[in-house]
Amino acid sequence: MRTLRVDWPACKGRGVCAEVLPELIALDEWGYPIVGGPVPDDLRDLAVEAVAACPHAALRLLTARA
Amino acid sequence: MTSVVSAHPPAEVVVDHGPRLLASIGDTMKLATHRELWSDPRLSRVATGQLIEWARAVGIAGRGGAGFPFATKLAAAVKAAGLVRRPVIVVNAAEGEPASAKDFALALTVPHRVLDGAAATAYSLRCNEIHVVVPRDRPLVGEALRAAIAERRDAGERLSWKVTETGPGFVAGQARAVIEALSGRPGLPTTAWQPEAVSGLRGRPTLLSNAETWAQVGALVTLGPEAYAGLGADAEPGTTLLSLSGLPGLAPGTVRVVEVPYGTQWSEVLGDAVSRPVLVGGFHGTWAPGGALASMRVSRVAMGAMGAMGLTLGAGVAVLLPDGECPVAVTAAITAYLASESAGRCGPCFNGLPVLAAEVSALAGCDVGASYTRIRDLLGLVERRGACAHPDGTARLVRSMVTVFEDEVVAHLGGVCRIAEDGLRARIGEGMATGLAGVGVRAGVGAEPRAEACGEARAETGVGRP
Structure with missing residues (x-):
């Protein structure tokens, strides 16, 4: 299972991740991502896209710790 | 009426004699007298495996706040270490919390107990580099530890001690912030992708622990686990x-x-x-x-x-909580202070804490606009959304206030601070006896005397830094 993790100091709230992966990422009232739960297999490709699309490289896809 | 909430280090620290670490305060500032009571850690060289076992047996938990088991940290550092990846030891005496003074007390009364623990572990791990992090806004700590280190050097201890000042600020003592400061960057929290014990300073396994934790480790090495467990509860020695x-x-x-x-x-x-x-x-x-x-x-x-x-x-x-102070107002003052202490790096903390503080202040002031739901929502928006635990800690405080003082919170939402009201009544009573002198001024003439009284408690608690 994979999870998305935000590098909070790096994140500047550009919101690209929420555009690419609205199924898992919402934005709070200040524009910062709210990541919902682990990444299901069918969303894995989109999650990779979201990570790649972040202009501040502030999103990472991690293998969830058991 | 003065509050216990202050944004600054304590003006005065009183240190009591204690059963172990603080047993010889006043006598053992100097290394020579310290050594009469506590042997040189070089003599009681403990194998790393044994130290891990001992620390696990007596359950030494980190004393910086998180309470992480020292044995686990040590084991992780040992596992991550290699011939060209020697571990680094960091003694964290940065103590950014205004209400805390224990690391200050250790540094000023028994500095060698702290340094012994770090030295013993260094000998055990065969590492040489020990950093001591001291707070800039408590200069006596650095002074005391520098003097103690100089004594140890003169006595022939061949460890590389380096003292670094950090802060000021509430989050300056956070583990990653300390490592940033030691790396020559601004001492602000960063995202930890790996534990410090695996990859910390310059990517090396870094055993970063609080000053008291090191003093406890020192006591464990000198006493051994049985004697160490001579104090404390059966399930929780020490x-x-x-x-x-x-x-x-x-x-x-x-x-x-x-x-x-x-x-x-x-x-x-x-x-x-x-x-x-x-x-x-x-x-x-x-x-x-x-x-x-x-x-x-x-x-x-x-x-x-x-x-x-x-x-x-x-x-x-x-x-x-001082007598006659409203817990909601005190919590509001602390929340405002914590919001002002956000390092400003992570969006949810930087944006969320000031809004949360304003909401809690509104509640404390019995404002018509105060909203319980909004506070609950904001707690959810800041928790677990930062590089360090500052937003989580702030949320924990506010969450406990709304749980523990539910009745007070409900009264405030209804526009009444019962404690301020009682105080007002008491003051009016006093005023009656003394001819009502000054009562009008204290209570605030006219509308909403209760809110005014509660707001006054907030103002006196010295929110924020000048």
């Missing part, structure tokens, strides 16, 4: 330092540092004041309702009575 503020007879701005064995009754520690609400664990801590601690013992164990109420000792700070 002692802990506590920083107490708001005790009766203690001037505002004074913190009393005591050392107690685990399992000591809180009523023994706090006396009659145990009947008052206590903020346990410092500004990132949890409120214990008045009298709740009366039947409890000092403990860090999650399964214990304190743990069951969500009361975690953290860095060992206990702040008593």
